[in-house]
Amino acid sequence: MRFKRKDKGKKFKLILIILLCLAVIGPGGWFLWTKYEGGAPKINLDLKAGVLGAVTEVSGTIKDNRSGIRKIWAGLIQEGCETVLLEKTIDANKGQVADAGNIVPFSITINTKELELSDGEAVFRMAVWDHSWRNWLKGNVAYLEKELVFDTEAPRLTVLTSQHNISQGGAGIVVYRLSESCEKNGVYVGEDFFPGYSGYFDDTSVYLSLFALRYDQGKGTELYVKAVDAAGNTARSGFYHYIRERGFKTDVIPISDQFLEWKMPEFVSSMDPSKDMSLVEQFLYVNQTLRQKNNQAILENGQKSEKEFFWHGAFGRLPNSARRASFADHRVYKYNGETIDRAVHMGIDLASIRHADIPAANAGKVAFARETGIYGNTVLIDHGYGLFSVYSHLSRINVNAGDMVVKGDTIGNTGSTGLAAGDHLHFGMIIDHVYVDPVEWWDSNWIEHNITSKLENIKSIIN
Ligand SMILES: [Zn+2]
Structure with a gap:
């Protein structure tokens, strides 16, 4: 027993010494460990x-x-x-x-x-x-x-085309030279930006930009070319232009219960099912909210346009057809004699025989071919450098996105899908993200004077 107690005391002393040592070395070690930390900022x-x-x-x-x-x-x-x-x-x-x-x-x-x-x-x-x-x-x-x-020097920008006559709802082209490559360059029409593209001319410092004047942009609209280099240095140049103002007609469209009962079920899947909407409320949703969404789907393809002009000469019009509505018609929708809505028609309606073959208006690449809400079955053709043609309300689509088409290829058949009261083709032309009047593009004289002769002229100067 005595021996054991002595042993216990020894053990206790040892523990005490270890604890004392730890009490002294521990903080010192911790201090040094902290001071010699190896983590870089x-x-x-x-x-x-x-x-x-x-x-x-x-x-x-x-x-x-x-x-x-x-x-x-x-x-x-x-x-x-x-x-x-x-x-x-x-x-x-x-x-x-x-x-x-x-x-x-x-x-x-x-x-x-x-x-x-x-x-x-x-x-x-x-x-x-x-x-x-x-x-x-x-x-x-x-x-x-x-x-x-x-790089603190602004790019030098020289406009090479001389006269630019533009109609409201119409198109134009500007050719210019840049002293250095610029990430962002193109034409501004008011707030609208139309990118410039190099590659059309052998001289890659020369750019072209197709631009559009909206139907409601008047004489006071500011038009200029702007280029910003990688460092943010900016060059800006105006160009000589004349804006031709024009009138657009007003068209009254009566909306009948029969029409609503026929058409609205087609759109119910795109509406909020929790809302119990009357047929007129459904029509207003379709004509306003859905119209905006569908236009966006069509117009957002501008920046993806191919850097090549596929088209040549005048654009074709649906053969043997009568015009039922014009570009920028101001439509007033009446229900029971009361105005319930307004919209602007951004294309031309052409009626021929039922399910008539639709020829591609010019050569291009199919940007998309699908059902598009109020426009029904729709084909969008990219003609290059931001120029597009669009075909809507088709009963049948013959092409797929990515297909190359030449002028006259049958891309589908007319119909009345979407918000259409009868079999017809809604035909539109687009520059980048703005609808323009197709009449200009059907007119070989207009194209010659406003587009091709300008390009040929520049080619002969610079090459
Ligand atoms: Zn139409």
């Missing part, structure tokens, strides 16, 4: 490698979760010269902003004029150190580099 910078203009605001954050940020340095190296953009030292305590998660925000203004930088290549460098005792007390370092090009 992290740099979060909103600057991409690439082209910069005259003034660039750069901002970002630096984060170090362990010992905190000690020093920040940023600079530019151009032709062997170093320009310091930012140099900042942060005290141990201040760098360790606990509640901000050790995040230090920064912002830098690169003003090429003030910093006397020249256009051309440069390297942006950034280095950040933390308060760790590693690397002989210098701390862990984070380092990054971005290759930049400074």
